[in-house]
Amino acid sequence: MKIIILGAGQVGTTLAESLVSEDNDITLVDNENDRLELLQDKHDLRVVKGAASSPQVLRESGAPDADLLVAVTSSDETNMVACQVAYTLFNIPTKIARIRSADYLREKDKLFQPDVVPIDHIISPEKLVTDEITRLIDYPGALQVAHFADGRISIVVVKAYYGGPLVGYALSALKEHMPHIDCRVVSILRQDKVIRPQGSTIVEAGDEVTFICATIHIKAVMSELQRLEKPYKRLMIIGGGNIGMGVAKRLEEQCTVKLIERNPERATALAERLGKTLVFCGDASDQSLLFEEHIENIDVFLSLTSDDEANIMSALLAKRLGAKKAMVLIQRMAYINLIQGGTIDIAVSPQQATISALLGHIRKGDVANVVTLRHGIAEALEIIVHGDENTSNVIGRRIADLKLPVGAIIGAVLRGEEVIIAKKNLLINEKDHVIVYVSDKKHIAEIEKLFQPSAFFV
Template sequence: MAQKRQLPYTQQSQAEKGFVVKIIILGAGQVGKTLAENLVSEDNDITLVDNEEKRLENLQDKHDLRVVTGSASSPHILREAGAPDADLLVAVTSADEVNMIACQIAYTLFNTPTKIARIREREYLREKDKLFNQNVIPIDHIISPENLVTEDIIRLIDYPGALQVAHLADKQISLVVVKAYYGGPLVGYAISALRDHLPYIDCRIVSILRFDKVIRPQGSTVIEAGDEVTFICATQHIKAVMSELQRLEKPYKRIMIVGGGNIGAGVAKQLEEQCSVKLIERNAAKATALAEKLAKTLVFHGDASDQSLLYEEHIENIDVFISLTSDDEANIMSALLAKRLGAKKAMVLIQRMAYINMIQGGTIDIAVSPQQATISALLGHVRKGDIPNVVSLRHGTAEVMEIVVHGDAETSNIIGRKISELKLPTGVIIGALLRGTEVIIAGKNLVIEDEDHVIVYITDKKYVSDVEKIFQPSAFFI
């Protein structure tokens, strides 16, 4: 008989109420809107709250969800949105204070089981251990877009040439997106040749994007120059696998950052010990404050669109130019200028999702999205099951989930079975798993065991609900 354990709220509520989870999303901005769009087709009951009626009407016309117009922190509005019987409240309005008060009211008046809030202000985050607990401000999970984006950028600096890097399973397993170029030993060869090239390293290529068309890779699939390849491997082997797909770039040493906001300052702080970092800030007072705060970063008061400033600071020697202001257009234009003047790589922060597809992969090498980082972090908390991590890929069309499996052969559809025996939807691939401290790359004869952390790649997010149901333990396993 399966050992009893306390499961995450989603598994408990699912066992009691079926597969429908009632979620209230506060704020219909870019993050709230994208989150609702991700969840509305996945057997969830979604209610979206915002004080802009027109914005809500547009979303309701497109999607099967409820909308409530009004203040997100109003007890009356929360009651109207269904807070008394909601499973989950996600507060992602533009105001930290509204998000905090909404969670407090949901807990005090309605006893909402799980409350997630987006918090941006660094002062709140510095005191988070004292502020955010059941005895003070009852928030179960905090999402900080600035911190998430900072971590994304640092990972891209750590792995030169990667387009996306995500660590999973206690950072033991990683998912990497990289473009294949001539010069990579595997380019022009079938994937099966990877075993000959790297006989002591296991890796699973889970997706290839070729001319905007997704190819499900097989052993006979030939890697072509220009392919965008997504692979899963033990974190320690990332660079070895990347070296098969392109000539490994030298470590980035000379960095120029534009914008001294929370993200720019955070990136500079983390990089200044191992890199030569220059930071350009338009606001004189902020530049002075940053110069005092950042011990080894050279801070300049100026405009990144000023060619003479870039020439004076030897833009031609810069390995990565990173534009991180709050203005998408300014970021794009300064990055284009920097590349024209000789910067080797350009990375930009983009708020509007529509811009990302337009610019990434052209003159600008990488576009980083706070919304996409935030959505990935949120999805890990709202998916059904014990899911520590979710990574959103290809701007939300694909997804990777880390699922911890529970139960035994009687209570689970997964445990005790070979991967080849699982009835997975087309386009769903088990890439790897963490068993204790051992990373195991998935093969067809691998048998899944209780407490394995399974990394599942989902080519199309329409299969997410199917994956949740397959991995869900029986309702008797409580």
Template sequence: MKIIILGAGQVGGTLAENLVGENNDVTVVDTDPTRLRSLQDKFDLRVVTGSGSHPSTLEEAGAEDADMLVAVTSSDETNMIACQIAYTLFNTPNRIARIRASDYLRDMDKLFIPEAIPIDHLIAPEQLVIDNIFRLIEYPGALQVVNFADDKVSLAVVKAYYGGPLVGNPLSTMREHMPHIESRVTAIFRQDRPIRPQGTTIIEAGDEVFFIAANQHIRAVMSEMQRLEKPYKRIMLVGGGNIGFGLAKKLEKQYSIKLIEHNKERAAELAQQLNNTTVFYGDASDQELLAEENIDQVDLFIAVTNDDEANIMSAMLAKKMGAKKAMVLIQRRAYVDLVQGSVIDIAISPQQATISALLGHVRKADIVSVHSLRRGIAEAIEAVAHGEENTSRVVGRTIQEIKLPPGTIIGAVVRGDEVIIANDNTRIEQADHVILFLTDKKYVRDVEKLFQPSPFFL
């Protein structure tokens, strides 16, 4: 596939890295030649220096015969104009844009249509992060929760701790503990190395366990790996930008929310716009302010400013002063690995959320959604099975008959409204939504080929 990426920042660079590794023909466009040179030194791709919204730049990048344009520059306006020009002048068939400003998103149904601004798929990073954090708040103790098949089934990641009934026991005993609940452990990472789960595999404290279950059973399965945490009640947010405001708006009806914003005018705006949130003007690293607001009674401290260092330091201070858990938003990928699992319980990467959303649109075959896991090493995919037994490598076959790539497990099949937790004898049917987990994403292309029906396959 010939793909043009506009923007060589963290998202554009990471996306290029992903797509080049899957044998796509990638061209990256940016106004900064230093960034482009750095990418070209690392990966096998073309670069073009110039503005992505200029017709001459798009022409040089090969828009006339490109299969897809992905506009992820830091400017919403550049992304929108680039999609308009690609559609009008070059007839580029697929156009994806990252749009961040809430003003545009408010009227997205009227704006982003072929007759107005022709964007096929819209990626809104702030909303993705809000949804991601909200799911983690719904499931205290989870490191990551991703939904599939219209929220019928989820893949959750939890760390196993002493006190969980399954810890120190083989996986096969989980069925004895929960005879009426279907779930499947799709992977275990032990000291950063993947272990293929089998019935005889002993769960050890410290294991990162990935499992699939119907949404209503997620907490029950989590209780096998660790003592269930009590639902959060009191939450403190730091940062009143789009993410902080969106989170407060979504949470304030169910939880007791306090929000700290360091800009006086913005704090006054938020106080007017939020109904049940207590807004403070101040600095989240001010010990007196935190003490006055009873930080020691806070169940969850969430720092979502656009300053990584401020988020990390305020969260560390909050934990030291008694906050039970801390979650931070981190832009720099290197920082995510440094802080997660230390004093800070969960690090949220907006880039990772954005890449997941983008990959779902870029993949071949009928891929409904993609979720990047373990900082991009692993991947979970929802693919739709098409064809008949003589045209498909999966339809009409049991899972044990399907030649899955190494490190790939089918965790669940969703058939209409029915969630089927997969086993070796599960048979795939036409139109099934199949949830797969890959411990090594380099085999993504092989999975795509599996789900691409061919008239020549017999």
């Protein structure tokens, strides 16, 4: 597939690195020459220096025969104009744009139409991150929660602790403990080593366990791996940007929310827009302010400013002063593995959320949803099966007979309205929504090929 990526920032770079290894023809466009040279030295891709929305630059980038344009520059307006130019001059079939501004998103149904601003898919990092944080608040103790099949099936990452009934026992004991609930453990991370789970695998305290189950059973399965935490009721949010405001608005009906914003004008505007959230103008590093607002009673401290270092430091301070959990927004991928799981409980990455959403539109075949797991190393795909027994490599075949690559596991299937946790004798049917967990993204191309019917995609 010929793909043009506009913008070599964190998202554009990570996306290019992810796709270039999958036998795609990638061209990356940016104004920063040093950044482009560095990427060209590291990866097998083309780079073009210039303005992303320039017709001449797009022409040089191969727009006349490109299959896909992904506009992820830091400017919404540049992304929109680039998609307009790509449609009008070059008729690029699929155009994806990152749009951040809430003003544009509010009018998206009228604006983003073929005869107005021709964008096929909109990616909004702020909404994606707000959704992710809300899911983590809904499932106390989870490190990551991803929904598939219209929310019916979920993949959850959770740390095993002493006190969980399954800790110290083999995975096969899960069925004895929960005879009426189906669940499948698809990965265990132990001391930075991935263990392929088997029935005889003993769950140890400290293991990072990834499991798949019907969404309604998430808390029941989590209770096997750790003592279930009480619902989070008292939240403190640092930063009143789009994400901070979005999280407060989403959660203020079910939780007591306090929000600290440094800018006085922004704090005033937030106080007017947020009906039940208590808004303070102040600095999150001010210990006296945190003490006055009873930081020791806060269930989750969410540091959601655009400054990674400030988020990390304020979260460390809040934990030292008694906050029970700390969740931080991290832009730089290099920081995430350094901090998560120590004093800071959860790091949320806008880049990773955006990449997941983009991959859902880029993967070959009928892929309804993609989620990157373990900070980009693993991936889960929801694939809709098409074809028949003659044209498909999977329809009418048992899961045990499928030639899945190493580290790939079919975790669950949605068949009509029924959630089926996959067993080796399960036959795959047409129109099944199959959830595949892939422990190493380098095998994605094999999965795509396996599920593509011969007469469906050329």
